Amino acid sequence: NYLAAINFVETAFGRIAGVSTAGAQGPMQFMPSTFAAYGAGSDINSAHDSILAAGRFLAAHGFARDPDSALYRYNNSDRYVRAVSQYAAVIAAHPDEFSGYYLWDVYYKSTAGDVVLPVGYIATAPIPVEEYLATHPQ
Known part of the structure; x- marks a missing residue:
């Protein structure tokens, strides 16, 4: 446990x-x-x-x-x-x-508000939140 x-x-x-x-x-x-x-x-x-x-x-x-x-x-x-x-x-x-x-679900607090990270999200380097949201609309 x-x-x-x-x-x-x-x-x-x-x-x-x-x-x-x-x-x-x-x-x-x-x-x-x-x-x-x-x-x-x-x-x-x-x-x-x-x-x-x-x-x-x-x-x-x-x-x-x-x-x-x-x-x-x-x-x-x-x-x-x-x-x-x-x-x-x-x-x-x-x-x-x-x-x-x-x-x-996994939520990440960002400058654009809370962002849901998909299962299997594997980025190891920082990504600007605007760039991430452009390719992963919420």
């Missing part, structure tokens, strides 16, 4: 592909150096490999004893910990809710 929640919060289950402003990559948004330590030589852009690496990271940081502390080590934000924990709790209590989260 927690790994699904992390994947949802980080990249909407891989639907937001690209490098973060901090340099994090892949579906679980790992910094390359962290992925090198927990990825076991695998592919940072593979959902399978990244989810397993996230599991190894959380286990190494005491998730079994203190989930909140391990989540904070993953992303040092109290709001992040709260969001992941709450989504994980919903998925645990109501497994069918996973499909609802999985199918949510």
Whole structure:
């Protein structure tokens, strides 16, 4: 449940592909150096490999004893910990809710207002919003 929640919060289950402003990559948004330590030589852009690496990271940081502390080590934000924990709790209590989260549209806040990103959107470089909207009318 927690790994699904992390994947949802980080990249909407891989639907937001690209490098973060901090340099994090892949579906679980790992910094390359962290992925090198927990990825076991695998592919940072593979959902399978990244989810397993996230599991190894959380286990190494005491998730079994203190989930909140391990989540904070993953992303040092109290709001992040709260969001992941709450989504994980919903998925645990109501497994069918996973499909609802999985199918949510992804909205991106831009200077032109909220823009819906299509499933599979993969641009890794910034695109002027006007240019994007000209080719992807909303």
